[in-house]
Amino acid sequence: MRNKLVKIIAALTAILLTSYMLSASIFTYDTTHLTIIESTPPLWFELPTSTADVALGPNSTSATINITLSGTAELLQNPDFYYDADPWRYAANNASLYAYWLSSDTGSSGGVVVIYGDITSSGTYYAVLLQNFTVPFPTNTLNMSIRYMVESVPILSLNYLIYGIDEWNGTAWVNIYNSYTSLGRTSAYTDYNVTLNLPATLQPGVTYRFWFGVYSYVYFYITRSLDFRADWAMLLLTSGYYAFAGEAVRINDTKTVYARLYVYNFTSNASKLNATIYLDNETSRTTSITVINGNLTQSSTSWIRLDPPPNPLYVSGKIIVLANDTVTGESIVLRGFLQYSSGGYAVYYPVTITIRS
Numbered sequence: 001m002r003n004k005l006v007k008i009i010a011a012l013t014a015i016l017l018t019s020y021m022l023s024a025s026i027f028t029y030d031t032t033h034l035t036i037i038e039s040t041p042p043l044w045f046e047l048p049t050s051t052a053d054v055a056l057g058p059n060s061t062s063a064t065i066n067i068t069l070s071g072t073a074e075l076l077q078n079p080d081f082y083y084d085a086d087p088w089r090y091a092a093n094n095a096s097l098y099a100y101w102l103s104s105d106t107g108s109s110g111g112v113v114v115i116y117g118d119i120t121s122s123g124t125y126y127a128v129l130l131q132n133f134t135v136p137f138p139t140n141t142l143n144m145s146i147r148y149m150v151e152s153v154p155i156l157s158l159n160y161l162i163y164g165i166d167e168w169n170g171t172a173w174v175n176i177y178n179s180y181t182s183l184g185r186t187s188a189y190t191d192y193n194v195t196l197n198l199p200a201t202l203q204p205g206v207t208y209r210f211w212f213g214v215y216s217y218v219y220f221y222i223t224r225s226l227d228f229r230a231d232w233a234m235l236l237l238t239s240g241y242y243a244f245a246g247e248a249v250r251i252n253d254t255k256t257v258y259a260r261l262y263v264y265n266f267t268s269n270a271s272k273l274n275a276t277i278y279l280d281n282e283t284s285r286t287t288s289i290t291v292i293n294g295n296l297t298q299s300s301t302s303w304i305r306l307d308p309p310p311n312p313l314y315v316s317g318k319i320i321v322l323a324n325d326t327v328t329g330e331s332i333v334l335r336g337f338l339q340y341s342s343g344g345y346a347v348y349y350p351v352t353i354t355i356r357s
């Protein structure tokens with residue numbers, strides 16, 4: 001019996017010396033029984049901040065990543081005014097109108113921007129919020145979604161929600177599209193969704209600006225304020241072009257390691273799907289695993305150094321995925337490992353990435 005135990009101890013010691021980091025657990029032995037002590041691995045996965053759908057395995061030492069390419073892109077930044085109004089700008093034709101940001105309002109999604117004015121004479125008043133944008137590919141159709149509330153309008157006035165698109169021609173803004181819809185007071189936030197059929201095709205590489213706001217024609221002055229509140233304004237581009245760009249999973253570590261990602265098994269039913277996958281440590285990136293027209297053309301990244309983060313909120317690395325397709329129903333599956341090494345041992349974390357159009 002004693003000899004048998006000695007052999008087990010010897011075998012365990014050999015495993016510990018050669019590859020104990022293969023497991024997230026450390027095995028120890030005492031005279032009466034074997035005990036497994038859980039320990040924290042020096043490197044683990046965290047969920048991404050992007051829209052990748054990720055499931056992490058036990059101890060966050062494996063990751064299953066599902067990415068669905070989307071044919072809808074939001075062209076505007078901070079469309080929801082969630083934490084502030086940046087980078088939206090404000091313009092008005094009358095100094096009695098001004099705008100301010102509220103962190104929340106009854107029934108709102110996060111912050112709102114209020115366009116407000118005490119109207120003291122008849123006349124025309126308008127104010128807009130503006131933001132520059134570009135398009136990733138040519139289009140003459142955009143879907144606009146504006147959520148708003150009209151808290152107050154001047155008595156004896158006509159009021160409109162106005163919106164439009166200007167193009168920068170190199171020296172000035174030129175209006176290429178505008179429209180409007182009637183506004184009345186609303187008791188709650190109201191959605192206005194419409195497809196913009198533009199008279200010209202928007203082109204990549206050109207700067208456009210989107211604007212929306214309120215227009216009030218006060219034809220007989222009786223004091224009352226104008227109070228228009230915007231909860232969000234989205235400009236969505238929908239097309240037969242499907243794409244994803246973002247974090248697939250985050251990598252956190254407690255000591256310096258060198259890491260790479262490689263694929264050992266690849267399946268595909270795709271003929272148009274392209275993907276680029278690499279590791280990023282905030283200051284540099286690896287070479288990429290690449291899929292071109294559904295075929296795996298490069299199966300491994302280069303190595304990258306991952307250092308312990310300077311504070312717990314900082315993540316030392318990420319797996320980044322860029323992918324696109326021009327048809328729906330295609331998919332690829334990459335099964336591989338995140339391999340990392342430090343001090344002479346190598347550890348392999350299973351990673352499966354599925355990308356669908």
Ligand SMILES: [Ca+2]
Pocket residue numbers: 080081082108109110111112230231232
């Ligand atoms: Ca909002």
